[in-house]
Amino acid sequence: MRTGSEPRTARSALRARFWLSLWGLLWALFGMVAFVITGRTGWAIACGVLLAIVTIDLAVVLRRIRQGPHYQPGPGVPPYRPPDDRP
Template sequence: MRTGSEPSTARSPLRMRLWLSVWGMIWALFGVVAFVATGRAGWATACAVLLAVTVVDLCVVIRHLRQGPHYQPGRDVPPYEPERGGRGGRSPHVP
């Protein structure tokens, strides 16, 4: 819900998430190689799962970056009014 108090220049930290994913991918890959080399299959599996999670996150971030900016209402669009009433007769935001 838009309240009108959001910063006008707010952006999603996708580039930071991109670099954190790359950093995590490097460390997870290092962990897989190191634990396979020392014969610790359990830890190597855990690092491989973490590697898979970071690769998926990296793909999602790249997809969102390629989509570009989405529509954001400008300063001339007033904030949305909170819903009054509803199904239960009370809005969850009104005490």
């Protein structure tokens, strides 16, 4: 059932975002180190910027996971207020 408030009540798969950002963190770190070793400064800076963005995203995801079920409701909690069936 659509309530019209989906953008406001949309939920994210936080565990999937956690693992994907962890994967991105590892690759950005590896890329930055590899480009620093080979002397490609521009690519190393690009990987460093990507590393910073991924680290911030990982911190946000971990914060939201730790906030608990209010911010990450389970299958028993509807993502919207149930419609009022009273006439």
